[in-house]
Amino acid sequence: MQSKDDKIADITASEVIEYFPLPFYVIEGERIILCNQKAVKVFGYEKKEELLGLTPYSLSPASQPDGTSSVVKGREMINQAKESGYYRFRWVHQRKCGRKFLAEVELFVEKGLIFATVKDIEREEKLKNKTVKIFEKMKNLVIRDFLTGLYNKKYFMEQLDRLIQASYRTKSRFALLFIDVDNFKEINDTLGHQTGDRVIEEAARRLKEAAPENCLLARYGGDEFAIIVSSTCSKDELYTMGHRLLQNLKTAYVIDNHEFYLSASIGIACYPADGEDAGTLLKNADIAMYKAKETRDGKYNIRFFEAEMEKEIHERFLLENHLKKALEKEELILNLQPIVNIIENRQSTAEALVRWENEVFGLVPPDKFIPLAEETGLIHEIGTYVLKEVCRFIQSFRKKEFNPIPIAINISLKQLENRNFTREVENIIASYGIEGKNLEFEITESVSTGNMEVIAENLRKIKGLGIKIAMDDFGTGYSSLAMLLNLEVDKIKIDKIFINNIRKSRDEKIIRTVISMAKELGLTVIVEGVETEEQVNFLKNINCEYGQGYFWAKPMQVADFEKYLQGRYVTMYKNR
Structure with missing residues (x-):
């Protein structure tokens, strides 16, 4: 047998108020947001939609019998209700047809909403026996969620x-x-x-x-x-x-x-x-x-x-607070890592990587603070910082009469879902006098889980600025051939997990297949995580043109990277 609570739970707010024997409506601000059919009828309307959005004063003549404006007096009544939580008074209403009638109005206030019942005095005697039910339904309305009918x-x-x-x-x-x-x-x-x-x-x-x-x-x-x-x-x-x-x-x-x-x-x-x-x-x-x-x-x-969770959450809370101040305290540091043309053994491009050195947590790994930045929205500020720092470096390098190489910047899913992202990029590169061809944007396969309409539009506009697009960590996520084509990607970066296992036939075949496919599509391939001469020779043998990794250089700060490009201290960063 269904319990009383279960029966009540089956009733939504809209259904509850239809059980009321009196005209009933709910006011938020000064507008009616909910009403029952009896309210529609008593005021002479045909549909609820005609009442919704009206002010309670518009259901009255211009003034009350004592000569006071209905708007002024009505607001006084509502203020009385707000002060005490409940107020009852008599009021002259006016139907849609213009006919006036005297009513007794009761106002109940709960959580900023005003619940109003209207008793036509001429029918008061007929409604007395049903008053208890009104209060019961209203009490239930207060403890129920309007939208779902569940307890609030x-x-x-x-x-x-x-x-x-x-x-x-x-x-x-x-x-x-x-x-x-x-x-x-x-x-x-x-x-x-x-x-x-x-x-x-x-x-x-x-x-x-x-x-x-x-x-x-x-x-x-x-x-x-x-x-x-x-x-x-x-x-x-x-x-x-x-x-x-x-x-x-x-x-x-x-x-x-x-x-x-x-x-x-x-x-x-x-x-x-x-x-x-x-x-x-x-x-x-x-x-x-x-x-x-x-x-x-x-x-x-x-x-x-588990008790350990609380400690982790507390640490995360502290980390988030420190991350919010990282830019202000200049704790974020731009690093650059070369990307090399393997066949010609020369510098090609570089990737910008952000590092965070905090006074409390020390060097915080990117895989720890970047997801936190994305979750909290701080990724937009960090992304802007990285773009400006890269533009500043390119501008500085060009002033020294060096030909700047393109710098690749990692762009997060959250940034790409920002409809104003391309405009912000355009304004920044213009302020530094940088051409789009001096930049590349790296995205990850996770973009497929985002708002593809906005992402695709942003990428189209970005390419219109002359900026190339690379798909980072290729082979580890959700990307497909269709997605590469739809997003008009220029480059793919094969994740290091594949080059680490080149002695395994399966992984070698994956790299060969990806490179072959990429060349057919006119895409450039970069292999990440190259650390040994054996890996370099393997890539040369399969005609893979570009590589990135410790074999050539570790990520380095801007000043050191500038020296690296000028041919100085190269051996400091080689790891053969």
Whole structure:
């Protein structure tokens, strides 16, 4: 038999207000954002859409019986409600046809929203027996999420506090599952918030369908959900439950002819082992969820909280704070590594690499701070810094009457998804008097996971500036022949994992095949990670023209690279 809570949970906000025996509407700011059909009828309209967006004062004559402007007096009534949370008064309304009627208005204020009911005095007696139901429905409306019909954060927190108190007395346990939809922002940014809302509605429905009967499921925030589960569950049972929830979420979504797939991450914290108060328990479940996103537990992103996670999160927090100040403190250092024409044994181009020397953490590896910069948005500032430093170097080198070689700069997915990126590049190179042919941009195969429409447009405009495009780390990710052609890539850089295994027949064949294919397509091939003479000879034998690696030179700071180009201190950087 379905419980009372389950029956209520099946009712959405829009459905709830239709049960009201009175005309009812919700005000946000000074506009009506939600109403029921009875409100439409009492004011003489035909459709809800005619009421939505109106001010409550526009449903009144110009002035009230005491001569006061309806707008002025109406705002006074609303302010009274805001001060006390509730206000009741009599008010003269006016229907669409112009007919006036006296009504009793009740205003309820909750979370910045104003809930209004309108009683036609002539019908008051008929409605008295239904008043209790109004309050019950409104109470439920306050504890429910408008969009999904699930419990809201406020109610969830109240129940969590009560459960902690009860569990403390009875020495019982329970688990808290914190669920976050992966990359939901991309759906909003790409398809719009209206589509995003429909996705959240469907995700909530699927979670409710897969959640255990006796759990408390709530929408905690935008794309976050939380579940409280009984103490009878073991870790294996909780993992199975999480698996079921994620499995239900991942089935294809079809909205407005768009088909796409969702994934989510789940962090699990248990009372009392992982926290004895609501704040600690939620924090630790959130930490576990973040680690689930980061580490990906097999096929499904589910992690239980562990004490070591808190230390890692704290270190990451400190690292992020220091990274925010790295540019200001001039801790980022530009390095350059030569790219060599193997056949002619001469310098061809170079790659710009950024290094971070921090006073607390020392030399921070790029694979540690670059993903953090991308996640926090700092990659845009860092990318701008690198581009300006490279342009400054090329400008300086040219002033000394040397012919500048092209410098390759790594460009992140986040930068390419910025619609203003090309304009920013154009302005920077123009400010330094640099030609596009002096630069190359390296992208990675991860671009295939981004907003391809924006990325492709940016790359097209970048090539229009004369800047060549190279696909970095080729062979380790998602790239395809079609993508290379569609993005009009000029060069591909074969990842070092292949050259490291040249004695293996399979890896040798991969390099030979890629080079052969690239030449057919008119692409230049650069092999990364070349460290030995054996590797150089292998590349020469298969007519691979370009290489990069410690065999010729390690990454070096700008001043040293300038000397390197002038033929000085070459032996300092050779590693034969």
